[in-house]
Structures are given as C-alpha cells and as structure tokens.
Amino acid sequence: MAVGLRHFTARAGNGSGEPILDTDNGEELVHVQPSVSVAVGNRAPESPGTLYITTRQVIWLSELDREKGYAVDFLSLSLHAVSRDPEAYPSPCIYTQIETEADEVEDESEDSDSECSEVLDLSKIREMRFIPSDANQLDTLFQVFCECAELNPEPIEEGEEEGHNWIFSADQLEDEAGAGDDVEWHFSQNPTNTIGHSNGHHDLASSVLELQINDQRFEDAEEMEHDSDTGHHHQSQQ
C-alpha cells in the first residue's frame, strides 16, 4: 500500500516549471513554498528548491537540477511535526516520517545502510525534513500539511466490512459472555475456522492453535485484558 518516497521529474514548461499534477483526477495545488531545502533520511540538506503541497502529495523540486525532485503521497506520511530545537536538528524544519513497504514486511536491515550507499533507494527512506529559509513559515506549512493529510483518508479495503461484522456480531458477543475482550482467541477456537478439524487430524488442529497463540494479535488481546484488569491503563485498539 504505502509506496513511500519517490523521484519526481514531471515538470511543466519544458521541464523548468511547476510539477505536473493529476488534475484530471482532482489533484490541486494547495501551497507553494519557495526556498526550501530538503534532507532525505540522514543525508545532508540538498540545495534550495521549491516545495509544492497538493491535495494528494508533497513535492519538492530542486532549483538547480531540473532532473531532481522528490514526492511523497500523504497516504505514506505517518507523522509530521515542527522541529525547532537546534539540538535535535541544526535548522528549524518540518519533520516527517514516511511509511515504507519495508515497514509492512518487517524490515530486516536498518535504513542507515541504504542511506549511506551510493545509490539512494528512496523507497526505504523513513524520514525527511523540509527546511524553509524563512523559519517563520513553519507554522503555516505545518497547518497546510495537516489540512491536506486530512483530505487523504485510508482507502477502504475490500472485504473489511464483512470481517468486522462477523467478529463483532452481537450474537457472538452474547454467547461468549464473560470473555468478550478476547476476540482473536474465539476466532482460533472456532472449529469452522480452524484448519484440520474438518478432516479429523486433531494433532494438526492443535498445532494450528499453538501457532495462533504466538500470533502477535493474541499478545495484543492479552495486554488489553491485563490492563483493564489492573485498571492502570486502558488501551484502545484501532
């Protein structure tokens, strides 16, 4: 789903002008901020360019190198914030975190490797900073980022609705009264959903159950139950 950071070179006016947007599908330019440097991952800031914030993505185009530009969809921007403390970063900036595909597949290597290598793999970049020459613009930029992020909710995945209906059906909750928090556990105990029961291989069935006990989802459920028991925290899962 998350495509992360990518190169962007589609410029209007013979390659020197504004970025070419997907206006046919409703993409609009919301804010233009000239004189902005960009720092990708842990790399040094790159020469000033212009920041274009659209209803769909954030685009930075270099002023000096017409072939150089970056873009990231709001769908891939996990977090953005104003960073002003010189100890955290030398220049006041908009700090962003980017969701990458590697995040979703449990990455094995640290991103520092890819950031130091000769060829920059943008799809693995998890952080980016936008440094306006005029730090007074930070609050405005932050606000524009917020407004545009809100225009880009997560697309609804197919089949999600059905899934919720059977997990949270009122009948199920009432039948299993007393252990209502432990939804995932019901799922794995439900014979109609457990591989192995139907053909009578009980060993297989129990090993499937064990697998699901180690499932991360189960740990989460256990935490929730524990926390509500102690009453110190109450965690809500999305």
Place this chain on the structure above:
Amino acid sequence: MQLFFSYFKDLVGREVTVELKNDLAIRGTLHSVDQYLNIKLENTRVVDQDKYPHMLSVRNCFIRGSVVRYVQLPPEGVDIELLHDATRREARGG
C-alpha cells in the same frame, strides 16, 4: 471507527500516549482528533528518548490515523460503563 471518534473527542485536552505501528510512542496533550482518527498532539515528548533522540524537540505533531497502534488513555478518562454500552450498541449495528 465512529465509536472511537466520539470517545476520543471527549479526551481533547487530556494527556495521552500514542503508540505507532513503528513502535514509536509519543506522549502529549490531545489537541484534536478527526473522523479518520488522525491525531494532533501538543507539548509532545517521545517516551523512548534514547531510541528517537531527534524527536526530542518536537512540540506539536500530526499523526496519521492509520499508523496508530494504540492510544493509552489517562485512567481517570476511562468510563468503563459508558464504553461497554457504546460497544454493545455498535455491535448490534445501532
């Protein structure tokens, strides 16, 4: 979703800890929340500062709803009876 939205709206101004799916946990005052559960925090601080030193200075931030794993609430902000009622209503499709 709607349930969480109404619930979180009542927590605006309270101190919460937002845990992201990338394990980053940020504590701060809940400034606002929208229907997609995007969360704005103020006076933020990172819970695990050794691991995320560069997030130290960030005072306010916007977190995309889809990357939030948990929101830890202040104990006094949890009305269990209210939540039970609301979840039952939601479960019945009301």
